[in-house]
Amino acid sequence: MQVIITDAWMAKSRAFHLSGAKLLLSLLALSMALMLVSAGLYHWVFLKGAREGWPIIGSLVRLVVKDEFAQRDRYLRENIEVLAKKLGEMQAKLLQLESLGERVSGLAGINPADIKVKPGQGGLLVEGRPLTLQELDAGLDALDVLVGQRADAMTVMESRLFEQKIKKMMVPTQTPVQDANLGSVFxxxxxxxxxxxxxxxxxxxxxxxxxxxxxxxxxxxxxxxxxxxxxxxxxxxxxxxxxxxxxxxxxxxxxxxxxxxxxxxxxxxxxxxxxxxxxxxxxxxxxxxxxxxxxxxxxxxxxxxxxxxxxxxxxxxx
Missing domain, CATH: 2.70.70.10 (Glucose Permease (Domain IIA))
Incomplete structure (x- = not known):
């Protein structure tokens, strides 16, 4: 490719010969230069306008910040909805587990009120970093699995205890006449x-x-x-x-x-x-x-x- 540059004042012309590789490199360099200049000019105008309170730049800043907060709020809402759903499922399973516990304790001859007393807790406070949403979600999943396992175990226990109780109820151990003295024995x-x-x-x-x-x-x-x-x-x-x-x-x-x-x-x-x-x-x-x-x-x-x-x-x- 031949490029001719003409000087009108000097009435001179100069010709340059560019090969395909040189032309491609020149275009790339020109593009990079334009991008750097545009980015620098954008940041200079944007930051200077935001610092000095230019109306148009201020509006653009508010729009960008508003959109960023909207995206963050939408992300938090979606995660909160997922966690709320899991929490509802956990509450239902805990109610089922509590009901199973009352039935099993009744079959085992234990007062259900004794197992509802909140155990004492305490000790040295060693604070850790705040939990992330991902860690909280993983913790709820692990707790959900644990509750399911406990519910299955309690169901098996209830079945076994009920079977034992039925067998005991079929053995004649109840005195047939209450508050009566025994006369002739066997x-x-x-x-x-x-x-x-x-x-x-x-x-x-x-x-x-x-x-x-x-x-x-x-x-x-x-x-x-x-x-x-x-x-x-x-x-x-x-x-x-x-x-x-x-x-x-x-x-x-x-x-x-x-x-x-x-x-x-x-x-x-x-x-x-x-x-x-x-x-x-x-x-x-x-x-x-x-x-x-x-x-x-x-x-x-x-x-x-x-x-x-x-x-x-x-x-x-x-």
Whole structure:
């Protein structure tokens, strides 16, 4: 490429020959120079105008600052909305965990109020740097995972405790007549009617006629009939080949096929059948063989009697 420069005053002309590489380098150098000059001029005008209060420059500065603050505010709002959503999910999971804790503590025999007491905390203050949004978000994620794991563990614990409680409720450990003295015990005795030695297959609880008889455990009524020796009799099947028998009742409140709870009122004390006076004859049979009921009742002495109290309240309402 040939470039000719003409001097009008001197009436002279000079010619320059530029190759392709030289032309490209010249254009790049010229472009860089223009960019540097423009940037310097922009900063000089912008800063000088902002410092001296030029109206147009001041308006531009305010627009730039306003846009920067708007972007920062929008960024913070978006992050706050995400954190608020996570916080709401955490609150829901904590409520679920609290409800599970109350149920599990109830099954375990622990007062739920004892586990709600805020533990004491303290110690030397060693301040750290402020948390970033990313660190706070990571902390919430880790806490969310931890709460989920605790909820799963509590659910398993509740299931196991409930299963154990059900098994205990199906064992005849509840005294069938409350506040009654024990009469004849299980074993050989002198029969009160024949005067001969005979095996007494249960426990006798002497009481006034009409006194409530409670089920010693939960189960199903498999027999409700009048027996010529047992009188008005009830048999309850508790599963695992375990049956309880209640005899000599004056009044029966359940029928065959009924499902009953531990501590539920099922009859009233009487003297029907082969009896010398009002009392409850109570038996426990395992695979049809009479067992000493006292062993079962002794095992239930430390168990809660809340259900018996509920049954008494229900009897009062009737």
């Amino acid at each position: 074993g050989w005795r002198i029969d009160p009617i024949t005067g001969r030695s005979a095996l007494h297959t249960g426990l006798d609880f002497p009481a006034e006629t009409g006194k409530p008889i409670y089920s010693a455990a939960g189960g199903m009524v498999v027999t409700q009939e009048f027996h010529f020796q047992y009188g008005n009799m009830i048999e309850v099947d508790h599963g695992n080949n375990l049956i309880t028998r209640y005899a000599h009742a004056s009044k029966v409140l359940v029928k065959k096929g009924d499902l009953i709870k531990r501590g539920q009122k099922i009859a009233e004390v009487g003297t029907s059948g082969r009896s010398t006076g009002p009392h409850l004859h109570f038996e426990v049979l395992v695979q049809g063989v009479p067992q000493d009921p006292q062993k079962f009742l002794n095992a239930g002495r430390n168990l809660p009697v809340a259900q018996v109290t509920q049954s008494k309240a229900a009897d009062t309402q009737r």
